[in-house]
Amino acid sequence: MNERDFGAELDELKTQVALMQTQIERAFAERARNGAHASPTIAGDTAANHDELGSDGLRGALHYAGTFGHEQGLLKWEPQERAVELLLQFDSERAAKILAALGHKQRLDILRALLVKPQTGNALVDQLQMGTTGQLYHHIKAMAGADLLRQEERGGDYIVQPQRMLPILMLLAAANDLSDTSDYIEMTAAQERAGDYLGSADAGGHDPHVLLWAVLENSLMEYEGGHCTDIHLFLHGASATIADNGRGIPTTLLGGTGRTWLHSVMTDLQQLTARSAEVTAPGSAKGITMPVVNAMSAQLQVEVRREGKISRQSYKNGIPQHPLFVIGLTAETGTSVTFEPDPELFSGRFDIAQIEARFGAIRSAYPALNIHVHA
Template sequence: MPRDFGAELDILKKQLGDLEQLVSQIANDSSPRVSRTRTFDKNTVLVETVNDELDLGGVFYSGQYSGEKWRFRWEPQERLVSQLLDLDGEKVAKILAALGHKQRLDILRSVLKEPLSGSEIVERLNMGTTGQLYHHIKALLGADLLVQEERGGMYSLPSHRVLPLLLLLAATSDLLDTSDYIELAETRNNASAYLGNTQDAYDPHYLLWAVLENSILEHRAGFCSEAGIFLQGDGSVTVSDNGRGIPVQVLPNTEKSRVQAVLTELSHYSTSDSFVAPGGEKGINIAVVNALSQKLSIEVRREGKVFRQDYRHGIPQTGLLTVGITKETGTSVTFLPDPEIFKSAFDKNVIAKHVPEISAIYPDLTIHL
């Protein structure tokens, strides 16, 4: 069969044209040049770039959801970061405020799982009265966030709202820890509720007694026989004990360790687990100590390992790190009271006077100073 040189030449010309276009793209490439990368956490890698015309990039998403009545599947989609940052701030705030009401959000999450009648929603969410439900239902219907099959029929989520709501919940799941930090910030702004209203400076020793209270609780439970108080050169103090060590396992459905929950969730302890300062309205637990400290480090000796985590103003600066191995158990907390709140330092004489009082109540607990 004779060769068709004309066709071959056309193909060659096309390939040459494609090659020229590719070379031109490479020569004029304005994509960011990577100078270095840094792993922030297991899901996030920070890439430092050098680029005069910076492309902000995009967010890609897709997924599927199988509800009681419908099954949804979304093909990959993209939103440019520049578009997201240019959204109408007033409208975004209005949407978030509307969904920020717990009962409204609970209604949407409930009907997302399966269509429900008004009475079923009231019963499932323990709302008490249908009148209370009607107020929220009316607002959600008016915003096209809820639909009703017919008058008196089932409520469900509009199909075109399912993915946005799931994406919002997915994004919020990565921000859940901020709710704890907001409470810690409120603690700092309302220190008098914990430290008492006083004409004098707040007493930092109240924080020390609160941390020591954890060692005492371990002793009362039969797991701690010794505790130590060590004043450091930078004004901080360390409280160490030979108890069991705060549990380090990850909490269910989160990436947060139990240690971090203890140090950041104000409600983790009951009132009986807190030290109450004279004149204080609320008890001081170790999360309050963390909030009122400029910096805090915790070391846990447990399960044959040594774990460590650092905090600043109550916010974790690291994950829970494994830093060694050990045959011992116990917990050590080192913290520096925030000088913006506490104007005085720890006084060894004050501590030396208080320790015998504790020893008199718990004679089998040895406290070293």
């Protein structure tokens, strides 16, 4: 009978473990060189990684996992990986069909309701206020045919297919990350229907003063609320600045949105959560709010003095060009908006005589307000 040499076996095991550790370290080093952990916001690091990768290098990978407490229990997804290169090569026609199948508000509402708990058709109609079961079953049939849903039994509860839950939740997560694009899509549509907001145009374009009056109205609203005593208008040729010493637009996060109050005030055309003042141009069908001014401006910059800080954000045709920056400290409060009307939509420059006439009327209406023009 041969005796085992445990010492030799232990040495061999140590050698194998050391080899595995070396391979793991090499794998992590290779991944780092391929930019898997590079932040896309750090331009220098990203550029360096692209240079190191070369034309045939990997583009990195996405890693994901998660848990989801469902009525049927806790679903757990082990860590998974998808190579970016494969995602970029995915059949775009198939991807478009998938997104189109889910790209309907009522279908997303149905999926979200069923992710919370399985429900019957009648319960879904009541919860989602769909009016008729026919409307519901039209969407149910399409999603069941795509293997997204199933019905436990005839007349029973509908349920999201367990193997589809993670991809659906990831799509909702991606949509949430892209939610601000819906505002920008609406702002682009507003530019295309500028006449709805700006009224009729002459041969050269619309009157740029309507944007000026809309910005000014927000400062006047602050005065009427007892929060502002001074308003200044500065003309810079094609652009203008209106500054007040009001409270300043809030820059804190707006609950449940992941965006600031300022961002919502400046970009949300629906004005669902944060509202700005509104003026109406002659012959227009819709009022001009701050998001409309932003959408119709080639460039706009807003500076807020509030809670001891000076914050600034810049836009082009309504799209933010950078996050909200804190650029200084101050004991003052107020908001300054500098904007340049889009020359493709507006004709001429600001007319000092017309502005002085408007400001004269404001001084008569509000004698205690200090309002000045700086040309």
